[in-house]
Amino acid sequence: MSRIDARLAELGLTLPAPLRLPPGVTLPFPWVSVRGNRVLISGHGPVEPDGSLSEPRGKVGADVTPEQARDLAGKVALAILASLRDELGDLDRITGWVKILGMVNSAPGFNQQPEVINGFTDIILDVFGTEVGRHARSAVGLAELPFNISVEIEGEVEITA
Amino acid sequence: MSRIDARLAELGLTLPAPLRLPPGVTLPFPWVSVRGNRVLISGHGPVEPDGSLSEPRGKVGADVTPEQARDLAGKVALAILASLRDELGDLDRITGWVKILGMVNSAPGFNQQPEVINGFTDIILDVFGTEVGRHARSAVGLAELPFNISVEIEGEVEITA
Amino acid sequence: MSRIDARLAELGLTLPAPLRLPPGVTLPFPWVSVRGNRVLISGHGPVEPDGSLSEPRGKVGADVTPEQARDLAGKVALAILASLRDELGDLDRITGWVKILGMVNSAPGFNQQPEVINGFTDIILDVFGTEVGRHARSAVGLAELPFNISVEIEGEVEITA
Numbered sequence: 001m002s003r004i005d006a007r008l009a010e011l012g013l014t015l016p017a018p019l020r021l022p023p024g025v026t027l028p029f030p031w032v033s034v035r036g037n038r039v040l041i042s043g044h045g046p047v048e049p050d051g052s053l054s055e056p057r058g059k060v061g062a063d064v065t066p067e068q069a070r071d072l073a074g075k076v077a078l079a080i081l082a083s084l085r086d087e088l089g090d091l092d093r094i095t096g097w098v099k100i101l102g103m104v105n106s107a108p109g110f111n112q113q114p115e116v117i118n119g120f121t122d123i124i125l126d127v128f129g130t131e132v133g134r135h136a137r138s139a140v141g142l143a144e145l146p147f148n149i150s151v152e153i154e155g156e157v158e159i160t161a
Numbered sequence: 162m163s164r165i166d167a168r169l170a171e172l173g174l175t176l177p178a179p180l181r182l183p184p185g186v187t188l189p190f191p192w193v194s195v196r197g198n199r200v201l202i203s204g205h206g207p208v209e210p211d212g213s214l215s216e217p218r219g220k221v222g223a224d225v226t227p228e229q230a231r232d233l234a235g236k237v238a239l240a241i242l243a244s245l246r247d248e249l250g251d252l253d254r255i256t257g258w259v260k261i262l263g264m265v266n267s268a269p270g271f272n273q274q275p276e277v278i279n280g281f282t283d284i285i286l287d288v289f290g291t292e293v294g295r296h297a298r299s300a301v302g303l304a305e306l307p308f309n310i311s312v313e314i315e316g317e318v319e320i321t322a
Numbered sequence: 323m324s325r326i327d328a329r330l331a332e333l334g335l336t337l338p339a340p341l342r343l344p345p346g347v348t349l350p351f352p353w354v355s356v357r358g359n360r361v362l363i364s365g366h367g368p369v370e371p372d373g374s375l376s377e378p379r380g381k382v383g384a385d386v387t388p389e390q391a392r393d394l395a396g397k398v399a400l401a402i403l404a405s406l407r408d409e410l411g412d413l414d415r416i417t418g419w420v421k422i423l424g425m426v427n428s429a430p431g432f433n434q435q436p437e438v439i440n441g442f443t444d445i446i447l448d449v450f451g452t453e454v455g456r457h458a459r460s461a462v463g464l465a466e467l468p469f470n471i472s473v474e475i476e477g478e479v480e481i482t483a
Contacts, residue, residue, distance in 0.1 A: 027275075028282045033259070033297040035319060040260045043299030098355070099362045101476075103301055106466040113468050114349075121350045136355040138365030138476045140425055141466025144267040144302025146274050154262075154299045158357060188436075189443045194420070194458040196480060201421045204460030264462055305428040305463025307435050315423075315460045 004091035007127050008081075015082035016075075017051035031083040037161035039094075043103070044083065045149035046075035057148045061110025064150045069104065072151045073119030080153065081127070093159045097124055097135035100155035105148070106141030113139040120153055165252035168288050169242075176243035177236075178212035192244040198322035200255075204264070205244065206310035207236035218309045222271025225311045230265065234280030237314045242288070245318065254320045258285055258296035261316035266309070267302030274300040281314055326413035329449050330403075337404035338397075339373035353405035359483035361416075365425070366405065367471035368397035379470045383432025386472045391426065395441030398475045403449070406479065415481045419446055419457035422477035427470070428463030435461040442475055 001009075008015070021027065033040045046054035060069040085091050102117030104110075117139035125133040135155070145152050162170075169176070182188065194201045207215035221230040246252050263278030265271075278300035286294040296316070306313050323331075330337070343349070355362045368376035382391040407413050424439030426432075439461035447455040457477070467474050 028279055028286060029298045030295055031297075033295065035257060035259055038259075040297035042297040043301065096357060098357055098360075099478075101299075103299075104466075108466070110466055111468055111470045113466070118350055125350060134352055134355065136353075136362035136364040136476075137351045138423075138425075138474065139468060140365065140464050140474060141468075142301050143304040143465040144265075144269070144271055144274070146272055146300060146302075148272045152299065152301060154297075156260075189440055189447060190459045191456055192458075194456065196418060196420055199420075201458035203458040204462065262460075264460075303462050304465040305426075305430070305432055305435070307433055307461060307463075309433045313460065313462060315458070317421075 002090050002092045004127060011126060013078060014049060015078050015085060016047045016049045018082065018086065019047055019079070020051040032087040034087065037159055039084065039157045039159055041080055041083070041155045041157070043152045043154040044076050044079045045147065045152050046072040047079045053147060053149065057150055059105050059107035060116060060150050061107035066112050066115060069116040069150050070119035073102065073116050073153070074123050076151055076153045077120045077123040084157065088159060094128065094157050095132065095160055096158040097128065097133050098156040098158055099136045100153055102137060102139040103142045103145065103152045104139065105145045105150045110141065113141050116151060163251050163253045165288060172287060174239060175210060176239050176246060177208045177210045179243065179247070180208055180240070181212040193248040195248065198320050200245065200318045200320055202241055202244070202316045202318065204313045204315040205237050205240045206308065206313050207233040208240045214308060214310065218311055220266050220268035221277060221311050222268035227273050227276060230277040230311050231280035233312045234263065234277050234314070235284050237312055238281045238284040241314065249320065255289065255318050256293065256321055257319040258289065258294050259317040259319055260297045261314055263298060263300040264303045264306065264313045265300065266306045266311045271302065274302050277312060324412050324414045326449060333448060335400060336371060337400050337407060338369045338371045340404065340408070341369055341401070342373040354409040356409065359481055361406065361479045361481055363402055363405070363477045363479070365474045365476040366398050366401045367469065367474050368394040369401045375469060375471065379472055381427050381429035382438060382472050383429035388434050388437060391438040391472050392441035394473045395424065395438050395475070396445050398473055399442045399445040402475065410481065416450065416479050417454065417482055418480040419450065419455050420478040420480055421458045422475055424459060424461040425464045425467065425474045426461065427467045427472045432463065435463050438473060
């Protein structure tokens with residue numbers, strides 16, 4: 001068993017199935033793209049274990065509480081790990097988290113984006129440890145997100161080429 | 162004739178002239194910046210063949226329909242290709258599309274950003290093929306964009322150094 | 323004295339102290355992260371010389387004038403330079419500015435994001451010169467930013483590894 005898979009099991013974390021798209025919808029882009037030792041991660045939303053979009057959706061600070069949004073950001077972390085494992089075969093290949101951009105669907109006046117995105121960062125640090133897991137990041141408020149999801153995160157990791 | 166130029170001609174696509182700025186305005190940044198084999202693309206908006214900003218402008222979902230926005234995203238693709246050709250000399254030097262960030266000037270409640278940005282992605286895939294053209298991406302809703310344009314896209318491609 | 327430090331002194335620019343966080347708050351991410359010869363810069367806001375968040379805050383075009391926002395973008399430049407010097411030891415190690423993303427907390431109808439972010443770009447070009455300092459960039463309007471700051475900027479620079 002890979003070291004990261006063992007760590008996920010130890011933390012009681014299960015990676016979700018791939019995002020379930022409505023019938024007939026196909027995406028013209030990959031969730032993860034490998035370029036040498038760089039791995040680019042497309043924007044992911046939160047999904048449930050079966051791959052359906054997580055609820056609640058909507059604007060954080062109005063339709064969704066900050067605490068719910070923090071949980072949703074954690075689900076984005078698991079969705080991204082699922083995409084990475086699907087593409088890389090083994091999450092142990094990841095040698096460093098480079099950068100993430102955390103985008104929060106924000107109601108007017110909601111300014112706690114960093115606390116929301118901590119739901120993502122905390123899981124990455126728990127799973128990978130601080131040396132591999134630490135990443136530069138921004139956490140900002142978007143006007144709208146696809147499918148009215150509350151949190152979307154994109155980023156980049158490094159692998160051994 | 163370069164292979165990509167031939168493909169553009171085959172598809173009936175013509176790259177626009179550089180963006181026409183109002184008199185006296187100069188931009189303190191390059192449209193495209195080469196760093197080794199990485200090419201960083203500044204945020205581009207949609208332009209007409211003569212380099213003027215495309216219409217309509219405004220918020221997608223209110224002032225601009227999703228279909229119009231999809232066309233505008235296609236014009237952004239051509240504007241970016243024009244900037245890349247201007248800097249690189251030959252678009253055949255591009256060995257891979259790495260990542261793009263598609264930003265849609267979104268009216269409240271407009272959540273179809275991915276369909277808008279498909280107008281960009283479809284052209285890149287048509288012109289470069291799926292192997293070179295496929296890219297990680299995010300498609301998200303911005304509150305405002307410069308000059309009230311409806312779509313802005315930034316990204317990165319790889320070249321042979 | 324380093325060449326860049328000398329240039330900062332010549333321009334009368336002083337780098338601020340690190341951002342002062344409210345008591346008990348710790349950030350789970352680094353301001354700057356070095357990966358080989360790449361240096362990723364987390365989203366920074368404007369700070370005063372003592373490390374406190376700059377005023378005014380709020381939406382540019384409503385609470386904050388474009389001219390004030392331009393000054394705030396200049397303060398973001400200095401905050402980023404402070405974080406880079408803290409991490410790298412010597413700003414002379416920077417061999418190129420790669421890319422920045424300028425995010426402006428924008429009131430409805432405010433579309434002069436590029437002029438705001440010029441407050442950042444102008445300082446970088448003044449301090450590093452056009453060859454090292456020139457960078458690809460986007461300047462866009464966000465719905466909300468953390469702590470209701472008016473400008474946030476993230477980016478990447480290159481160093482000799």
